[in-house]
Amino acid sequence: MKNKKISRRSFLERGGMAGIGFMLFPFAIGCGKDIPEIEKPTEPTEPIDPGNGDGGDGGDGGDGGNGGDGGTTLPVVKVGEVFPAWVEGCLDIHAINTGRGESTLYILPDGTTMLVDASGSLGGPTVDPPLTPSKPNDSVTSGTVITNYVKHYIAPASNNKLNYLLLTHYHADHLGSYSASSPLAPEGNFRMGGLTEVGAKIPFDTLIDRDYPNFKYKTADMSDNNAMSNYVKFVNWSKTAYGAVVEPFEAGRDDQIVLKQNASKYPGFTIRNIAVNGKVWTGSGTNVKNTFPELTEWLALGSNGPAENICSITFRLTYGKFKYFAGGDLQYNGKSTYAWKDIETPVGEVTGEVDVMKANHHGTSNTNGDAFLKALKPKAVLIHPWRDVQPNLDTIKRMLALPNSPQVFASNMTEANKVRLGSTISDFKSTQGHIVVRVEPGGTQYSIYSLEDSNQEYKVKQIFGPYGSK
Ligand SMILES: [Zn+2]
Numbered sequence: 279m280k281n282k283k284i285s286r287r288s289f290l291e292r293g294g295m296a297g298i299g300f301m302l303f304p305f306a307i308g309c310g311k312d313i314p315e316i317e318k319p320t321e322p323t324e325p326i327d328p329g330n331g332d333g334g335d336g337g338d339g340g341d342g343g344n345g346g347d348g349g350t351t352l353p354v355v356k357v358g359e360v361f362p363a364w365v366e367g368c369l370d371i372h373a374i375n376t377g378r379g380e381s382t383l384y385i386l387p388d389g390t391t392m393l394v395d396a397s398g399s400l401g402g403p404t405v406d407p408p409l410t411p412s413k414p415n416d417s418v419t420s421g422t423v424i425t426n427y428v429k430h431y432i433a434p435a436s437n438n439k440l441n442y443l444l445l446t447h448y449h450a451d452h453l454g455s456y457s458a459s460s461p462l463a464p465e466g467n468f469r470m471g472g473l474t475e476v477g478a479k480i481p482f483d484t485l486i487d488r489d490y491p492n493f494k495y496k497t498a499d500m501s502d503n504n505a506m507s508n509y510v511k512f513v514n515w516s517k518t519a520y521g522a523v524v525e526p527f528e529a530g531r532d533d534q535i536v537l538k539q540n541a542s543k544y545p546g547f548t549i550r551n552i553a554v555n556g557k558v559w560t561g562s563g564t565n566v567k568n569t570f571p572e573l574t575e576w577l578a579l580g581s582n583g584p585a586e587n588i589c590s591i592t593f594r595l596t597y598g599k600f601k602y603f604a605g606g607d608l609q610y611n612g613k614s615t616y617a618w619k620d621i622e623t624p625v626g627e628v629t630g631e632v633d634v635m636k637a638n639h640h641g642t643s644n645t646n647g648d649a650f651l652k653a654l655k656p657k658a659v660l661i662h663p664w665r666d667v668q669p670n671l672d673t674i675k676r677m678l679a680l681p682n683s684p685q686v687f688a689s690n691m692t693e694a695n696k697v698r699l700g701s702t703i704s705d706f707k708s709t710q711g712h713i714v715v716r717v718e719p720g721g722t723q724y725s726i727y728s729l730e731d732s733n734q735e736y737k738v739k740q741i742f743g744p745y746g747s748k
Contacts, residue, residue: 350719361729361736363434364389367719369547369597373636373660374427375689375712375731376420377412379451379472380662382604382636383428387547387597387719388540389435392442393482394604396424398454398472399664407666410690413731421454421475426734427712428480440482441538444527445473446591446606447488448500448509451640451664456505465519468511477516485516485524486534488554488591496577497586527591529557530564535593546598546721552605553592556584558624569618585611587639588621594629598721599747603635603654611644622646626653633724633747634715637661637677641669641688648676655680657745658726660713661688666695674702685742687713687726711739722747 353362364370370385379397386392398420401409412420432438446452454472463470463478470478477485493510500506516522528534528551535549552559556570570576576583590606605625613620622638622645632654639645641661659677661669669688677684691709703709712729725743729736 352718355716355725355727355738355741357738357741359738361714361727361738364431365434369595369600369715369717369721369724370431371602371634371715371717372427372431373662373689373713374424375413375662375710376423377410377664377690378420379449379664380446380606380636380640381420381424383431384595385431385435386537387544388537390441390536390538391432391436391439392444392535393424393428393440393476393480394444395446395452395606396421396454396473396476397451397664398475399450400455400457400471408692408694409666410664410668410692413690414733419471419475421470421472423734424472425476425479427736428476430736432480436539438480440480441484442535443473443477443482443485444535444591445485445487446604447586447589448506449586449607450505452606453505453509456503456508458504463512463515466512466515468508468515474509474512477512481520482516482522483520483538485513485522486527486591487513487524488527488589490524490526496583497589498579498581498583500586527551527554529554529592530559530566532564544597546596548596550594550596551592552594552603552629553590553608553621553625555589556618556621558621559628561628567624569621569624571618582612582616584619585609587611588619592625594632596721597717600717600721600724601630601632601634601748602715603629603632603656605636605638607639607645609639609642609645610647610650620647622650623653626650629654631655631748633745634658634660634726637669637673640664641673642667643670643673645670646673646676651676651680655682656684657682657748658685658687658715660715661686663688663690663692663695666692668695669699671699671702674699674705678702678705685726687728689713689731707742708740712736717747718744 350365350367364385367387369387372383374381376397378399381396382394384392460469460471468474513524532548532550557566557568560567570584587607587609590608592605595602608622610620610622635654635656637646637659640663663669685707687708688706696703708728711731714727715724717724723744723746727738728740730739
Protein backbone atom coordinates (compact mmCIF):
# COMPACT_ATOMS: atom_id res chain seq x y z
CA MET A 279 0.00 0.00 0.00
CA LYS A 280 1.35 3.40 -0.94
CA ASN A 281 0.68 6.05 1.63
CA LYS A 282 3.62 8.37 1.58
CA LYS A 283 3.54 11.64 3.38
CA ILE A 284 2.51 14.55 1.22
CA SER A 285 5.32 16.86 0.24
CA ARG A 286 5.20 20.28 1.83
CA ARG A 287 7.02 21.79 -1.14
CA SER A 288 3.77 22.51 -2.91
CA PHE A 289 2.71 24.82 -0.10
CA LEU A 290 5.87 26.88 -0.62
CA GLU A 291 5.25 27.07 -4.34
CA ARG A 292 1.82 28.55 -3.82
CA GLY A 293 3.13 31.90 -2.62
CA GLY A 294 5.39 32.26 -5.63
CA MET A 295 2.62 32.09 -8.18
CA ALA A 296 0.43 34.86 -6.87
CA GLY A 297 2.20 37.66 -8.69
CA ILE A 298 1.70 36.06 -12.09
CA GLY A 299 -1.98 35.76 -11.40
CA PHE A 300 -2.27 39.41 -10.53
CA MET A 301 -0.85 40.38 -13.91
CA LEU A 302 -3.29 38.13 -15.68
CA PHE A 303 -6.41 39.49 -14.10
CA PRO A 304 -6.01 43.25 -13.97
CA PHE A 305 -9.59 43.70 -15.12
CA ALA A 306 -10.94 41.31 -12.53
CA ILE A 307 -9.61 43.30 -9.60
CA GLY A 308 -12.35 45.35 -8.11
CA CYS A 309 -15.10 42.79 -8.21
CA GLY A 310 -14.44 41.93 -4.58
CA LYS A 311 -17.93 43.00 -3.69
CA ASP A 312 -19.14 39.87 -5.46
CA ILE A 313 -17.21 37.60 -3.14
CA PRO A 314 -19.57 36.14 -0.59
CA GLU A 315 -18.73 35.71 3.03
CA ILE A 316 -16.48 32.77 3.63
CA GLU A 317 -18.48 29.97 5.11
CA LYS A 318 -17.29 29.04 8.55
CA PRO A 319 -16.33 25.42 9.01
CA THR A 320 -18.86 23.43 10.91
CA GLU A 321 -17.92 22.14 14.33
CA PRO A 322 -15.01 19.69 14.15
CA THR A 323 -17.00 17.24 16.21
CA GLU A 324 -19.94 17.18 13.81
CA PRO A 325 -21.08 13.59 13.29
CA ILE A 326 -21.34 12.17 9.82
CA ASP A 327 -24.37 13.60 8.07
CA PRO A 328 -26.92 10.82 7.69
CA GLY A 329 -28.07 12.38 4.41
CA ASN A 330 -31.65 11.83 3.42
CA GLY A 331 -31.98 8.37 4.76
CA ASP A 332 -29.92 6.43 2.30
CA GLY A 333 -26.60 7.15 3.90
CA GLY A 334 -24.75 4.57 5.89
CA ASP A 335 -26.88 1.68 4.82
CA GLY A 336 -23.79 -0.21 3.75
CA GLY A 337 -26.24 -2.91 2.86
CA ASP A 338 -24.43 -4.34 -0.07
CA GLY A 339 -22.35 -6.71 1.98
CA GLY A 340 -18.68 -7.49 1.59
CA ASP A 341 -16.48 -5.92 -0.99
CA GLY A 342 -18.24 -7.47 -3.93
CA GLY A 343 -15.20 -9.50 -4.86
CA ASN A 344 -13.99 -6.79 -7.15
CA GLY A 345 -10.41 -6.98 -6.23
CA GLY A 346 -10.42 -4.33 -3.53
CA ASP A 347 -7.45 -4.18 -1.25
CA GLY A 348 -8.84 -5.85 1.85
CA GLY A 349 -5.80 -4.75 3.82
CA THR A 350 -6.27 -1.04 3.22
CA THR A 351 -6.72 1.10 6.30
CA LEU A 352 -8.80 4.07 5.29
CA PRO A 353 -7.56 7.44 6.49
CA VAL A 354 -9.84 9.15 8.98
CA VAL A 355 -11.48 12.29 7.58
CA LYS A 356 -12.28 15.06 10.06
CA VAL A 357 -13.99 18.41 9.64
CA GLY A 358 -11.47 21.22 10.02
CA GLU A 359 -8.50 19.06 9.06
CA VAL A 360 -6.73 18.69 5.70
CA PHE A 361 -8.46 16.11 3.51
CA PRO A 362 -6.16 13.06 3.75
CA ALA A 363 -4.12 11.64 0.90
CA TRP A 364 -5.41 8.90 -1.38
CA VAL A 365 -4.53 5.32 -0.40
CA GLU A 366 -4.38 2.36 -2.74
CA GLY A 367 -7.73 0.75 -3.43
CA CYS A 368 -9.66 4.02 -3.11
CA LEU A 369 -11.14 5.87 -6.06
CA ASP A 370 -10.92 9.63 -5.48
CA ILE A 371 -12.82 12.14 -7.61
CA HIS A 372 -11.89 15.76 -6.83
CA ALA A 373 -13.99 18.52 -8.39
CA ILE A 374 -11.60 21.48 -8.05
CA ASN A 375 -13.38 24.81 -7.71
CA THR A 376 -11.71 27.87 -9.18
CA GLY A 377 -14.91 29.72 -10.01
CA ARG A 378 -13.82 29.81 -13.67
CA GLY A 379 -15.11 26.53 -15.08
CA GLU A 380 -14.54 22.83 -14.55
CA SER A 381 -11.57 20.71 -13.56
CA THR A 382 -11.81 17.23 -12.06
CA LEU A 383 -8.92 15.11 -10.78
CA TYR A 384 -9.36 11.33 -10.68
CA ILE A 385 -7.06 9.09 -8.68
CA LEU A 386 -7.97 5.56 -9.68
CA PRO A 387 -7.71 2.49 -7.39
CA ASP A 388 -4.18 1.49 -8.43
CA GLY A 389 -2.84 5.05 -8.40
CA THR A 390 -3.42 5.90 -12.05
CA THR A 391 -4.11 9.64 -12.31
CA MET A 392 -6.26 11.61 -14.73
CA LEU A 393 -7.18 15.28 -14.92
CA VAL A 394 -10.29 16.13 -16.92
CA ASP A 395 -10.36 19.79 -18.05
CA ALA A 396 -8.53 22.69 -16.41
CA SER A 397 -10.70 25.74 -16.28
CA GLY A 398 -9.35 29.19 -16.84
CA SER A 399 -11.92 31.40 -18.42
CA LEU A 400 -10.70 34.96 -18.30
CA GLY A 401 -13.47 37.31 -17.48
CA GLY A 402 -13.94 40.55 -15.68
CA PRO A 403 -16.69 42.25 -13.72
CA THR A 404 -18.39 43.46 -16.90
CA VAL A 405 -19.12 39.97 -18.23
CA ASP A 406 -22.81 39.27 -18.61
CA PRO A 407 -24.10 37.10 -17.03
CA PRO A 408 -21.65 37.80 -14.22
CA LEU A 409 -19.13 35.23 -13.03
CA THR A 410 -19.04 33.41 -9.74
CA PRO A 411 -16.26 34.54 -7.40
CA SER A 412 -12.85 33.18 -8.41
CA LYS A 413 -11.23 31.00 -5.78
CA PRO A 414 -9.32 31.41 -3.62
CA ASN A 415 -9.15 35.02 -4.89
CA ASP A 416 -8.43 37.14 -7.95
CA SER A 417 -4.67 37.26 -7.36
CA VAL A 418 -4.01 33.67 -8.40
CA THR A 419 -4.81 32.09 -11.77
CA SER A 420 -7.12 29.12 -11.96
CA GLY A 421 -4.35 27.22 -13.75
CA THR A 422 -2.08 27.77 -10.74
CA VAL A 423 -4.81 26.75 -8.30
CA ILE A 424 -5.41 23.53 -10.22
CA THR A 425 -1.67 22.83 -10.55
CA ASN A 426 -1.17 23.17 -6.80
CA TYR A 427 -4.19 21.02 -5.99
CA VAL A 428 -3.17 18.28 -8.41
CA LYS A 429 0.46 18.23 -7.23
CA HIS A 430 -0.71 17.94 -3.64
CA TYR A 431 -2.98 14.93 -4.23
CA ILE A 432 -1.16 12.95 -6.92
CA ALA A 433 2.11 12.83 -4.98
CA PRO A 434 1.41 9.55 -3.17
CA ALA A 435 -0.24 7.97 -6.21
CA SER A 436 1.65 8.45 -9.43
CA ASN A 437 5.10 9.83 -8.81
CA ASN A 438 4.06 13.42 -9.46
CA LYS A 439 2.78 12.99 -12.98
CA LEU A 440 -0.57 12.62 -14.67
CA ASN A 441 -1.17 9.43 -16.59
CA TYR A 442 -4.00 11.10 -18.51
CA LEU A 443 -4.86 14.68 -19.32
CA LEU A 444 -8.27 14.86 -20.96
CA LEU A 445 -10.03 17.86 -22.51
CA THR A 446 -13.79 17.40 -22.96
CA HIS A 447 -14.20 20.23 -25.49
CA TYR A 448 -12.50 23.40 -26.62
CA HIS A 449 -14.39 26.06 -24.63
CA ALA A 450 -12.44 28.38 -22.33
CA ASP A 451 -14.12 27.25 -19.11
CA HIS A 452 -12.63 23.78 -19.75
CA LEU A 453 -9.48 24.56 -21.78
CA GLY A 454 -8.64 28.01 -20.46
CA SER A 455 -8.65 31.37 -22.18
CA TYR A 456 -5.88 32.78 -24.30
CA SER A 457 -4.44 36.22 -23.80
CA ALA A 458 -1.42 37.75 -25.52
CA SER A 459 -0.32 38.93 -22.08
CA SER A 460 -0.45 35.47 -20.52
CA PRO A 461 2.99 34.21 -19.46
CA LEU A 462 5.00 32.17 -21.95
CA ALA A 463 5.77 28.61 -20.94
CA PRO A 464 9.41 28.42 -19.78
CA GLU A 465 10.35 25.77 -22.32
CA GLY A 466 7.69 26.25 -24.94
CA ASN A 467 6.41 28.63 -27.55
CA PHE A 468 2.90 28.77 -26.14
CA ARG A 469 1.22 30.88 -23.48
CA MET A 470 -0.02 29.38 -20.24
CA GLY A 471 -3.62 29.56 -19.05
CA GLY A 472 -5.89 26.84 -17.71
CA LEU A 473 -5.00 23.47 -19.21
CA THR A 474 -1.86 24.73 -20.93
CA GLU A 475 -0.57 26.09 -17.62
CA VAL A 476 -1.28 22.86 -15.74
CA GLY A 477 0.21 20.78 -18.55
CA ALA A 478 3.34 22.93 -18.66
CA LYS A 479 3.92 22.41 -14.94
CA ILE A 480 2.89 18.78 -14.45
CA PRO A 481 4.23 16.08 -16.81
CA PHE A 482 1.66 13.78 -18.41
CA ASP A 483 1.79 10.54 -20.39
CA THR A 484 -1.29 10.76 -22.59
CA LEU A 485 -3.42 13.67 -23.79
CA ILE A 486 -6.88 12.88 -25.08
CA ASP A 487 -9.19 15.42 -26.67
CA ARG A 488 -12.28 15.29 -28.84
CA ASP A 489 -10.72 15.85 -32.26
CA TYR A 490 -6.95 15.34 -32.36
CA PRO A 491 -5.20 15.66 -34.81
CA ASN A 492 -7.69 17.58 -36.95
CA PHE A 493 -8.77 20.26 -34.45
CA LYS A 494 -10.97 21.38 -37.35
CA TYR A 495 -14.16 19.54 -36.61
CA LYS A 496 -15.93 22.84 -36.78
CA THR A 497 -18.86 23.50 -34.54
CA ALA A 498 -21.31 26.34 -34.79
CA ASP A 499 -19.65 28.42 -32.13
CA MET A 500 -15.99 27.54 -32.67
CA SER A 501 -13.53 28.62 -35.31
CA ASP A 502 -9.80 28.83 -35.62
CA ASN A 503 -8.66 31.38 -33.15
CA ASN A 504 -5.73 32.31 -31.01
CA ALA A 505 -6.77 30.03 -28.18
CA MET A 506 -6.86 27.00 -30.47
CA SER A 507 -3.57 27.90 -32.13
CA ASN A 508 -2.00 28.23 -28.72
CA TYR A 509 -3.46 24.89 -27.64
CA VAL A 510 -2.09 23.16 -30.74
CA LYS A 511 1.37 24.56 -29.98
CA PHE A 512 1.04 23.16 -26.45
CA VAL A 513 0.01 19.75 -27.79
CA ASN A 514 2.99 19.60 -30.12
CA TRP A 515 5.33 20.76 -27.38
CA SER A 516 4.13 18.02 -25.02
CA LYS A 517 4.99 15.33 -27.55
CA THR A 518 8.61 16.48 -27.56
CA ALA A 519 8.99 17.60 -23.95
CA TYR A 520 7.25 14.64 -22.29
CA GLY A 521 7.11 12.11 -25.08
CA ALA A 522 3.36 12.38 -24.57
CA VAL A 523 0.98 10.25 -26.60
CA VAL A 524 -1.83 12.38 -28.03
CA GLU A 525 -4.98 10.77 -29.35
CA PRO A 526 -8.65 11.48 -30.02
CA PHE A 527 -11.31 10.09 -27.69
CA GLU A 528 -13.11 7.19 -29.35
CA ALA A 529 -16.72 6.56 -28.38
CA GLY A 530 -17.62 2.96 -27.57
CA ARG A 531 -14.22 1.84 -26.31
CA ASP A 532 -13.57 0.60 -22.79
CA ASP A 533 -9.83 0.16 -23.28
CA GLN A 534 -8.69 3.70 -24.04
CA ILE A 535 -8.50 4.93 -20.44
CA VAL A 536 -7.20 2.07 -18.32
CA LEU A 537 -5.43 1.40 -15.04
CA LYS A 538 -1.72 1.87 -15.71
CA GLN A 539 -0.10 0.55 -12.56
CA ASN A 540 -1.85 -2.63 -11.45
CA ALA A 541 -4.89 -3.29 -13.61
CA SER A 542 -5.07 -7.02 -12.83
CA LYS A 543 -5.67 -6.28 -9.17
CA TYR A 544 -8.86 -4.31 -9.94
CA PRO A 545 -10.85 -6.20 -12.58
CA GLY A 546 -14.05 -4.43 -11.45
CA PHE A 547 -12.78 -1.08 -12.72
CA THR A 548 -13.58 0.22 -16.21
CA ILE A 549 -14.09 3.49 -18.01
CA ARG A 550 -16.53 3.21 -20.90
CA ASN A 551 -16.33 5.91 -23.54
CA ILE A 552 -19.98 6.85 -24.09
CA ALA A 553 -19.99 9.68 -26.64
CA VAL A 554 -18.04 12.34 -28.52
CA ASN A 555 -18.80 14.52 -31.57
CA GLY A 556 -22.33 13.10 -31.79
CA LYS A 557 -21.16 9.49 -31.91
CA VAL A 558 -22.84 7.53 -29.12
CA TRP A 559 -22.07 4.00 -27.92
CA THR A 560 -24.88 1.58 -28.80
CA GLY A 561 -24.37 -0.61 -25.73
CA SER A 562 -23.12 -3.47 -27.90
CA GLY A 563 -19.39 -4.18 -28.12
CA THR A 564 -17.65 -0.98 -29.14
CA ASN A 565 -20.28 -0.04 -31.72
CA VAL A 566 -21.43 3.55 -32.07
CA LYS A 567 -24.20 5.37 -33.89
CA ASN A 568 -23.94 8.85 -35.33
CA THR A 569 -26.66 11.11 -33.94
CA PHE A 570 -25.55 14.25 -35.81
CA PRO A 571 -26.26 15.19 -39.43
CA GLU A 572 -23.58 14.14 -41.91
CA LEU A 573 -20.70 16.57 -41.98
CA THR A 574 -21.63 18.23 -45.29
CA GLU A 575 -25.14 18.92 -43.99
CA TRP A 576 -23.68 19.94 -40.65
CA LEU A 577 -21.43 22.55 -42.23
CA ALA A 578 -24.30 23.82 -44.42
CA LEU A 579 -26.32 24.48 -41.29
CA GLY A 580 -23.85 27.16 -40.27
CA SER A 581 -24.83 28.65 -36.95
CA ASN A 582 -27.62 26.07 -36.62
CA GLY A 583 -25.09 23.24 -36.76
CA PRO A 584 -23.90 21.26 -33.73
CA ALA A 585 -22.66 23.43 -30.91
CA GLU A 586 -19.32 22.75 -29.29
CA ASN A 587 -21.03 21.67 -26.07
CA ILE A 588 -22.82 18.65 -27.52
CA CYS A 589 -19.53 17.37 -28.93
CA SER A 590 -18.19 16.95 -25.37
CA ILE A 591 -16.31 13.83 -24.36
CA THR A 592 -18.64 11.69 -22.24
CA PHE A 593 -17.78 8.64 -20.15
CA ARG A 594 -19.03 6.29 -17.44
CA LEU A 595 -16.71 5.03 -14.75
CA THR A 596 -17.43 1.74 -12.96
CA TYR A 597 -15.70 0.47 -9.82
CA GLY A 598 -17.42 -2.66 -8.56
CA LYS A 599 -21.00 -1.61 -7.87
CA PHE A 600 -20.17 2.10 -7.99
CA LYS A 601 -20.96 3.99 -11.18
CA TYR A 602 -20.20 7.63 -12.07
CA PHE A 603 -21.07 9.72 -15.12
CA ALA A 604 -19.35 12.78 -16.60
CA GLY A 605 -20.40 14.39 -19.87
CA GLY A 606 -18.78 17.81 -20.10
CA ASP A 607 -21.29 20.38 -21.34
CA LEU A 608 -23.91 18.16 -22.94
CA GLN A 609 -27.28 19.87 -23.37
CA TYR A 610 -30.59 19.60 -25.23
CA ASN A 611 -30.77 23.25 -26.28
CA GLY A 612 -32.60 23.64 -29.62
CA LYS A 613 -34.16 20.15 -29.68
CA SER A 614 -37.60 21.43 -30.68
CA THR A 615 -36.16 22.47 -34.07
CA TYR A 616 -33.54 19.78 -34.50
CA ALA A 617 -34.17 16.58 -32.54
CA TRP A 618 -30.51 15.58 -32.79
CA LYS A 619 -29.57 18.57 -30.64
CA ASP A 620 -30.81 16.54 -27.69
CA ILE A 621 -27.64 14.49 -27.28
CA GLU A 622 -28.56 13.80 -23.64
CA THR A 623 -31.38 11.36 -24.35
CA PRO A 624 -29.37 8.82 -26.40
CA VAL A 625 -26.48 9.19 -23.96
CA GLY A 626 -28.80 8.51 -21.02
CA GLU A 627 -30.33 5.44 -22.66
CA VAL A 628 -26.98 3.73 -23.04
CA THR A 629 -25.41 4.96 -19.80
CA GLY A 630 -28.09 3.59 -17.49
CA GLU A 631 -28.22 4.07 -13.74
CA VAL A 632 -25.33 5.60 -11.83
CA ASP A 633 -24.60 6.48 -8.23
CA VAL A 634 -23.04 9.89 -8.82
CA MET A 635 -23.10 12.19 -11.84
CA LYS A 636 -21.50 15.47 -12.74
CA ALA A 637 -24.29 17.74 -13.94
CA ASN A 638 -24.09 18.54 -17.63
CA HIS A 639 -23.14 22.10 -18.63
CA HIS A 640 -22.87 23.50 -15.12
CA GLY A 641 -26.55 22.79 -14.45
CA THR A 642 -27.70 25.66 -16.61
CA SER A 643 -31.04 25.85 -18.51
CA ASN A 644 -31.87 23.33 -21.26
CA THR A 645 -29.56 20.73 -19.76
CA ASN A 646 -29.99 17.63 -17.61
CA GLY A 647 -33.33 16.85 -19.22
CA ASP A 648 -36.06 14.72 -17.76
CA ALA A 649 -35.46 11.57 -19.84
CA PHE A 650 -31.72 11.78 -19.25
CA LEU A 651 -32.07 12.15 -15.48
CA LYS A 652 -34.62 9.35 -15.24
CA ALA A 653 -32.25 7.06 -17.13
CA LEU A 654 -29.32 7.80 -14.83
CA LYS A 655 -31.30 7.97 -11.55
CA PRO A 656 -28.32 9.47 -9.69
CA LYS A 657 -28.15 9.39 -5.93
CA ALA A 658 -25.88 12.43 -5.96
CA VAL A 659 -25.39 15.24 -8.48
CA LEU A 660 -22.27 17.43 -8.52
CA ILE A 661 -22.73 20.85 -10.14
CA HIS A 662 -19.89 23.22 -11.01
CA PRO A 663 -21.34 26.69 -11.75
CA TRP A 664 -19.21 29.60 -12.94
CA ARG A 665 -21.86 32.02 -14.21
CA ASP A 666 -24.60 33.86 -12.36
CA VAL A 667 -27.34 31.85 -14.11
CA GLN A 668 -25.94 28.48 -13.00
CA PRO A 669 -27.56 26.34 -11.82
CA ASN A 670 -30.96 27.02 -13.29
CA LEU A 671 -34.06 26.70 -11.12
CA ASP A 672 -36.02 24.46 -13.53
CA THR A 673 -32.99 22.21 -13.92
CA ILE A 674 -32.67 21.86 -10.15
CA LYS A 675 -36.38 21.14 -9.81
CA ARG A 676 -36.05 18.28 -12.33
CA MET A 677 -33.23 16.79 -10.28
CA LEU A 678 -35.02 17.11 -6.98
CA ALA A 679 -38.23 15.64 -8.44
CA LEU A 680 -36.56 12.34 -9.26
CA PRO A 681 -38.07 9.42 -7.32
CA ASN A 682 -34.89 8.81 -5.38
CA SER A 683 -34.45 12.49 -4.40
CA PRO A 684 -30.76 12.83 -5.26
CA GLN A 685 -28.49 14.86 -3.08
CA VAL A 686 -27.26 17.97 -4.87
CA PHE A 687 -23.84 19.55 -4.34
CA ALA A 688 -22.68 22.81 -5.93
CA SER A 689 -19.06 23.95 -5.88
CA ASN A 690 -19.80 27.64 -6.37
CA MET A 691 -22.72 30.04 -6.75
CA THR A 692 -23.42 33.77 -6.87
CA GLU A 693 -25.44 35.35 -4.09
CA ALA A 694 -27.89 36.62 -6.73
CA ASN A 695 -28.53 33.12 -8.00
CA LYS A 696 -29.14 31.80 -4.50
CA VAL A 697 -32.02 34.27 -4.33
CA ARG A 698 -33.26 33.09 -7.73
CA LEU A 699 -33.24 29.48 -6.59
CA GLY A 700 -35.58 30.37 -3.74
CA SER A 701 -36.51 27.62 -1.33
CA THR A 702 -34.67 24.96 -3.35
CA ILE A 703 -31.39 26.35 -1.99
CA SER A 704 -32.16 24.59 1.28
CA ASP A 705 -32.06 21.27 -0.59
CA PHE A 706 -28.41 21.75 -1.59
CA LYS A 707 -25.96 19.82 0.56
CA SER A 708 -23.25 22.36 -0.25
CA THR A 709 -23.05 25.58 -2.27
CA GLN A 710 -19.36 26.46 -1.99
CA GLY A 711 -16.10 24.50 -2.03
CA HIS A 712 -14.18 21.74 -3.76
CA ILE A 713 -16.23 18.53 -3.80
CA VAL A 714 -14.55 15.16 -3.29
CA VAL A 715 -16.07 11.72 -3.78
CA ARG A 716 -14.00 8.99 -2.12
CA VAL A 717 -15.08 5.48 -3.10
CA GLU A 718 -13.82 2.79 -0.75
CA PRO A 719 -11.85 -0.24 -1.94
CA GLY A 720 -14.05 -2.56 -3.97
CA GLY A 721 -16.56 0.19 -4.75
CA THR A 722 -19.26 -0.90 -2.32
CA GLN A 723 -19.60 2.44 -0.58
CA TYR A 724 -18.53 6.03 -0.89
CA SER A 725 -18.59 9.36 0.94
CA ILE A 726 -18.78 12.93 -0.34
CA TYR A 727 -16.84 15.84 1.14
CA SER A 728 -16.89 19.59 0.76
CA LEU A 729 -13.46 21.25 1.11
CA GLU A 730 -12.64 24.86 1.90
CA ASP A 731 -11.77 26.80 -1.28
CA SER A 732 -10.99 30.25 0.19
CA ASN A 733 -7.35 29.21 0.62
CA GLN A 734 -5.18 26.37 -0.70
CA GLU A 735 -5.08 24.23 2.43
CA TYR A 736 -7.79 21.70 1.45
CA LYS A 737 -9.47 21.52 4.84
CA VAL A 738 -12.70 19.57 5.19
CA LYS A 739 -15.89 21.61 5.69
CA GLN A 740 -18.59 18.95 5.52
CA ILE A 741 -18.83 15.17 5.42
CA PHE A 742 -21.71 13.24 3.83
CA GLY A 743 -22.16 9.48 3.88
CA PRO A 744 -21.02 6.82 3.69
CA TYR A 745 -23.55 5.69 1.10
CA GLY A 746 -23.92 2.18 -0.24
CA SER A 747 -23.37 1.86 -4.01
CA LYS A 748 -26.39 0.65 -5.98
ZN1 LIG B 1 -18.58 24.67 -19.67
